Amino acid sequence: MVSVVRRMRNLRTLLAIRLGPGAAVFPPEVNRIHMDFAAKPLDGHMGPRKFFKQCLPRLKFHNPAVPMTVNRTTDITGPATLTIHFADPATAGKTSPAISSTTSSTTSTGPVAASTSPAPTVRTETIQMKHVHESEILSQVMALTKAKIVLPTPEEEQEIKDLQQQRVESEEISKKAKIAKEARKRAEAVISAAREST
Amino acid sequence: MTPSTACLAQLSRLCISANKPAVNFISTRSISSTATRLAPKTTKTATRGSNPQKNKKKGEVIKKKKTSSSFQQYDLKAMEQFSLCDAMRYIRAFEVGKRPTSVKYEMAIKLKTLKNGPVVRNRLRLPHPVKTDLRICVICPPDSAHATAAKAAGATLVGEEAIFEAVKDGRIEFDRCICQVDSLAKMNKAQMGRFLGPRGLMPSAKMGTVVKDPSTVLKDLIGGAEYRERLGVVRMAIGQLGFTPEEMQRNIRVFMEAVKKDMGQLSEKINKELAEVVLSSTNSPGFSLNGDFRSPNSVTPRELSTS
Numbered sequence: 129m130v131s132v133v134r135r136m137r138n139l140r141t142l143l144a145i146r147l148g149p150g151a152a153v154f155p156p157e158v159n160r161i162h163m164d165f166a167a168k169p170l171d172g173h174m175g176p177r178k179f180f181k182q183c184l185p186r187l188k189f190h191n192p193a194v195p196m197t198v199n200r201t202t203d204i205t206g207p208a209t210l211t212i213h214f215a216d217p218a219t220a221g222k223t224s225p226a227i228s229s230t231t232s233s234t235t236s237t238g239p240v241a242a243s244t245s246p247a248p249t250v251r252t253e254t255i256q257m258k259h260v261h262e263s264e265i266l267s268q269v270m271a272l273t274k275a276k277i278v279l280p281t282p283e284e285e286q287e288i289k290d291l292q293q294q295r296v297e298s299e300e301i302s303k304k305a306k307i308a309k310e311a312r313k314r315a316e317a318v319i320s321a322a323r324e325s326t
Numbered sequence: 327m328t329p330s331t332a333c334l335a336q337l338s339r340l341c342i343s344a345n346k347p348a349v350n351f352i353s354t355r356s357i358s359s360t361a362t363r364l365a366p367k368t369t370k371t372a373t374r375g376s377n378p379q380k381n382k383k384k385g386e387v388i389k390k391k392k393t394s395s396s397f398q399q400y401d402l403k404a405m406e407q408f409s410l411c412d413a414m415r416y417i418r419a420f421e422v423g424k425r426p427t428s429v430k431y432e433m434a435i436k437l438k439t440l441k442n443g444p445v446v447r448n449r450l451r452l453p454h455p456v457k458t459d460l461r462i463c464v465i466c467p468p469d470s471a472h473a474t475a476a477k478a479a480g481a482t483l484v485g486e487e488a489i490f491e492a493v494k495d496g497r498i499e500f501d502r503c504i505c506q507v508d509s510l511a512k513m514n515k516a517q518m519g520r521f522l523g524p525r526g527l528m529p530s531a532k533m534g535t536v537v538k539d540p541s542t543v544l545k546d547l548i549g550g551a552e553y554r555e556r557l558g559v560v561r562m563a564i565g566q567l568g569f570t571p572e573e574m575q576r577n578i579r580v581f582m583e584a585v586k587k588d589m590g591q592l593s594e595k596i597n598k599e600l601a602e603v604v605l606s607s608t609n610s611p612g613f614s615l616n617g618d619f620r621s622p623n624s625v626t627p628r629e630l631s632t633s
Binding site: 129130131132135136138139141142145163180184185186187188189192193194195196197198224225226227228229230231232235236237238240241246 | 398405419422423434436451454548558567569572573604611625630631
């Protein structure tokens with residue numbers, strides 16, 4: 129199994145999932161988010177792709193109950209849209225999140241949760257994402273949904289500072305190592321050249 | 327007079343040093359050159375580089391490594407551990423936008439165990455099977471009671487003549503094949519072995535694929551999963567991304583119990599212990615689990631139930 133230290137290093141990415149652009153909590157009336165764009169980052173599909181890769185995981189972490197679906201087509205000439213489904217704000221806060229499991233009663237022997245539907249969607253808003261930068265897409269989403277940005281707690285701020293410190297230190301170490309390696313290679317080259325000449 | 331004697335002494339010493347080493351030098355060189363140049367050529371050139379000094383240095387440095395008889399264990403005190411709901415929340419964030427049926431949760435159980443000796447391996451059926459898209463063909467009369475039962479249990483193809491025709495045309499659209507006992511004669515008459523045999527799909531009593539009631543075998547076939555200890559770790563796909571926390575909990579519990587039971591059933595001399603349980607998924611880092619279902623500040627399981 130991979131050693132503990134290496135796995136701990138991997139887990140530092142969790143901080144990046146909790147905080148950063150896209151770390152925001154939606155109000156309860158946001159029902160679902162759907163993205164439609166091309167799989168290849170050509171012809172204006174780079175912004176949507178980066179939004180999907182960078183911001184959507186953070187939105188999903190802070191809004192685990194909001195279904196976020198992505199449909200990536202092969203057609204780069206097609207549109208790139210982000211659709212936000214809204215429920216009625218009056219009822220949205222009261223209904224509990226929907227259950228939709230991929231288990232089926234034909235294959236499962238354990239009890240299967242009956243799927244429930246979320247509060248009905250009353251309106252949808254669409255953002256045209258083609259040729260739009262990911263930060264612009266995010267600000268449009270934030271404006272449409274009136275989401276609350278999640279700010280780091282004092283402990284998390286400390287953690288970020290520590291990580292930056294570590295990064296600076298490791299850069300210095302790698303610089304030193306690089307110099308030492310080059311010196312060693314040079315010495316080896318001189319020795320081997322001397323050997324070949326004799 | 328003193329300077330002249332000193333000078334003489336110095337001269338004589340110089341003469342000695344000029345003569346003696348010259349003789350010595352030739353002799354030692356003749357020995358050493360043959361020793362250093364011949365020895366590696368005759369013995370080591372086949373496996374190592376042509377530089378004898380380098381080889382010598384390497385040979386001195388190499389020490390015999392201590393080989394441990396058991397796998398390395400780590401101190402988990404520094405390891406951050408998660409409850410199931412917290413780990414699932416992170417994993418679902420990592421896997422956002424992926425198809426909920428194609429992305430799988432994976433579980434790795436690290437054991438404290440010897441490197442040699444028997445390993446834990448078995449089959450089990452999870453309460454909520456992970457791989458459900460297995461296409462199964464049942465050979466029985468299409469209008470019999472068995473056929474309806476098999477279809478209800480999840481068979482994709484049920485029939486006799488129609489299937490034989492399709493197979494002869496080369497359309498084999500299934501991964502497993504089960505035959506009802508009464509249809510065996512018909513199947514053999516149609517010479518299905520020529521087509522199914524090379525693919526390992528031919529039903530036979532030895533394999534347990536010729537049965538009286540196909541529907542009972544179907545459930546095991548669809549949900550069955552195998553696990554095996556490799557390098558001190560038992561790994562298995564434990565759920566689809568679309569499973570709810572409760573369903574995951576049920577699957578994990580059954581899997582853990584099965585592994586513990588297998589560890590107990592090994593011979594008495596061998597002692598295996600649980601060291602760590604890690605939950606990961608297709609694209610996420612591994613989360614070491616602490617055994618709790620949820621922590622005080624984790625989200626409700628209901629919020630993790632949408633796919």
